[in-house]
Amino acid sequence: MTDPDQPYRSGFVALVGRPNAGKTTLTNAMVGEKVGIVSNRPQTTRHAIRGVVHRPGGQVVLVDTPGLHKPKSLLGRRLNDVVRDTLADVDVVVLCVPADQPVGTGDRFIARQLQEVKAPVVVVVTKTDAAARKHVAEQLIAASQLVEAAEVVPVSAVKGDQVELLEDLLVGLLPEGPPLYPEEQTTDEDTERQLAELVREAALEKVFQEVPHSLAVTIEELNRRPDPKQAGQELVEVHALLHCERPSQKPMLLGRGGSIIKAIGTEARHGMEALLGARVHLELHVTVLGEWQDDPKKLNRLGY
Structure with a gap:
């Protein structure tokens, strides 16, 4: 219950960290549902994704950002710009440092960026379920030395350990x-972008080598009509394009006899049906969009 003696609080909280620091997994755990895709590949998150956490005494709007990194392409520079733009306009910053990896140059690079930020910083040591208790304790000490922090909190988003504690801390x-979003809203992500990201998430788990970095997905067509197999229900037809950079990457996405693209479609469709609450007919096609990561016009077309 809301304490009538305590004022209601609301605002924006940016989650930052190097690639694969557990930002999106933590965002999904705090929101209570999937608002961002997850994989073990760098650059999985390519947009600032907002997830809304509703607590009795306040509302936390989480902004999950791409991993700050040393860019090797125009796309990488734009992703870093997304993070810096986000940091300039939030009320609190959460620096995510994974418990299962030593504090390194990437973490220190991000900590230097945070020196210019006026908002209070909370350091969260993520993935505590993936490290021994001794290592978690060592990481808490190492992480606390990165920045001047309001709090340092160990969290396992996978197990839910300390997630509610972190939420209450952020509200404070x-x-x-007043609330910034209606109580039933958990994200302001565009539906087509969410669908495209589900395809990309499925593809990231099926392809290897250089393809994950070179992959982008767009929704070319989205149609809703009555489902001929289920009276009173809706059928959503989705046509998506998987863009790779080189002709040699196309057969990697297709697989022998179309096996890979079929597996991607099956997995993505399940996610889409859960998201939309309707049966989905999904068509996927692979196209080559040469060196799109360094082409401003192509990046704009792809939404980066």
Whole structure:
């Protein structure tokens, strides 16, 4: 229950960290549903994704950002710009440091960026389920030395350990203010982008080598009509394009006899049906969009 003596608080909280620091998994755990895709590949998150956490005393709007990194392409520079733009306009910053990897140059690079940020910083040591207790304790000490932090919190998003504690802590750091989103809303992500990301997430788990970095997905067509197999239900027809950079990558996405693209479609369709609450007919096609990561016009076309 809401304490009538405590003011309601609301605001924006940016999650930052190097690639694969557990930002999206933590975002999904705090929101209570999947608002961002997850994989063990760098650059999985390519947009600032907002997830809304509703607590009795406040509302936390999480902004899950791409991993800050040393860019090797125009896409990489744009992803870093997304992070910096986000940091300039939030109320609290959460720096995610994974428990299962030593604090390194990437973490220190991000910590230097945070020196210019006026918002309070909370350091979260993520993935505590993936490290021994001794290593978690060592990581807490190492992480606390990166930045001047309001709090340092160990969390396992997978197991749910300390997630609610972190939510309450973040609410307490937010300014007083009314809810920013309706109670039933958990994200402001565009539906077509969510569908495209589900295809990319499925593809990231099926392909290897250089393809994950070179892959982008767009929704070319989205149609809704009555489902001929289920009276009173809706059928959603989705036509998606998987863009790779080189002709040699196309057969990697297709697989022998179309086996890979079929597996991608099956997995993505299940995610789409869960998201939309309707049966989905999904068509996937692979196209080559040469060196799109360094072409401004192609990046714009792909939504980056």
